[in-house]
Amino acid sequence: MLLIKPGMPYLDIVARVKRQFGLPTYAFQVSGEYAMIKAAALNNWLDEDQAVLESLLAFKRAGADGVVTYFAPQAAQLISAPSG
């Protein structure tokens, strides 16, 4: 298992590592990435829930098999909540 951190600045590395080695590849969305989204949301610069989901989707698009994130409880709620 490979873990790449920090995650978001290294999405290209996530993709290259996954392609090169073909091993389970995880990204770590570190505290600074968490803090940036939290701070921006507190300033009403973005919608926190949407930013969280978009950031996690970016990891999946890069090829990550999973993401280690401080947003895990929130993300679990968001993706299990009924939509509409």
Ligand SMILES: NCC(=O)CCC(=O)O
């Ligand atoms: N071994 C602990 C970490 O790598 C923490 C990184 C972070 O969340 O800033």
